[in-house]
Amino acid sequence: MNKQHLNIGLFGFGNVGRGLYELLQNVPEANADIVRVCVRNVARHSAATPALNFTSSMEEVLDDPAVNIVVELIDDAEAAYRIVTGALRRRLPVVTGNKKMLARHLPELIHIQKETGTALLYDASACGSIPVIRNLEEYYDNDLQISVKGILNGSSNFILSKIFNDGMPHAEALRLARELGFLESDPTLDLDGWDSLYKLVILTLHAFGVYVDPEKIFTYGITHMTDADILFAREKGRRFKLIGHAEKTPDGRLILAVMPQLISKNKFIYSCEDEFNGVVIKGLFYGKQFLVGRGAGGHPTSSAVLSDISSIRYNYFYRYKRMQSGELPRFTNDISFRVYVRYNTDEDLDLLQFEEISERYYSEDTRYVIGRVNLRRLHAIRHLLSERKIFIAAYPND
C-alpha cells in the first residue's frame, strides 16, 4: 500500500473524528482523505461540514469501492464490533479507538486478523497520544516484563487535579472536563474506572501476552471520594490517582486492578496532572521507565489515529509475540495488600473482612481504617462497596 493514496471510510464524527478531519487538512503529506463518513444524524453533520460525504449506512461505507481503509471512532461498542469485523472480513485494514469493544473482543479480533491477513491497529484506544501499545509490542518485547501501571484515564485525572490543586468543587471540575471534550458520553465510565479497565486489558495483552476478561478484574473509581478523603491524603503528603495496575509476581501470577491509590511525592505519577496520562513500565533489566502525554481530547487522540493510519501504509501489524512466548503468567485475584477505607457503618467494615487493621479513626462524621484486605474479596463485594458509598484506595508503604 506504500504509495497508494489512502481513502478513509470514517465511522463517527465526534471529538476525535472531527479532530482527525482537522489534522488531515493540515497534514497533506499524510496523503489520505476522508471519502465517506457514517454518522447517526446525517442532516446535522452535513449542514455543519458540507465538504464531507455523510451517510447513516454502514454498508454504504464498507462496500464503497473507493474506500481502502476504515477508521472506527464511535461510542457504541457493539456497533463498533460489527463495523470492525465487517471491514476485516472484507480485507479492509482498520484503525479503531474503541477500548470497550477491544477489551471485550480482542481474542476473536486477533483470530480474524490472522485469518484474513488484514491489520487492525488501535494505539489511540489506550492513553490517547502516548504510543504505549506500539512500545510494548516492539521495544520492550525482549525484556522480562514485571509491571505496567499508571493513570490511564485523562478526565478523572483532570478532575482530581482540579480538586487537589485548585480546590475546585467536584461538580465544577466535571463540567469543565465535559466542556473540554475529555469525558465519555457516559461519565461514569471515566469516574467509576471502567474506561481505565478497558485500557488495562488491552495493555496487559501486549505487555504479558495474556487476555483477561474485564469482568474478572476489580474496578473501583473516585465517585465516592469526599473532602474527608482529600484531607487525609493532604495530611499524609500524598495525592489520590486513579491507577490501572498489571503486575507479574516472582512466582508467575498476574495481578490486575483498577482503583484509586494514595501516591507519594517520590513517584513519577505524583506530578502527572490534568488530562495527562502516565504509564510506568517496569522490566527486570532496565528498571522503570515513564511514558507521559495527553490522554484525552480530540487532537491528541486523533494524532494517535493518524499515526496508525500512516502505519497501515507501511503494512505494519501487531504480531502479538508475547502470546506465543513460552509459559504465560496466570491471572489471579488472590493477593492481599494495604488499603485506606472510609466507611459509614460497622457493617461496612465487616463486609471487607480485613486480614489486619493497623490504624483506625472514628469521629462524629468520619470513620476510616487502614489495613490489609484480599483483592478476591473486594472483587466479590464490588457492587456493595458502591451501593454503600464506601471509598477505598490502595495505600502502598512507599
Ligand code: HSE
Ligand atoms: N474519556 C477518556 C479519558 C478519553 O478521559 O481518558 C480518552 O480515552
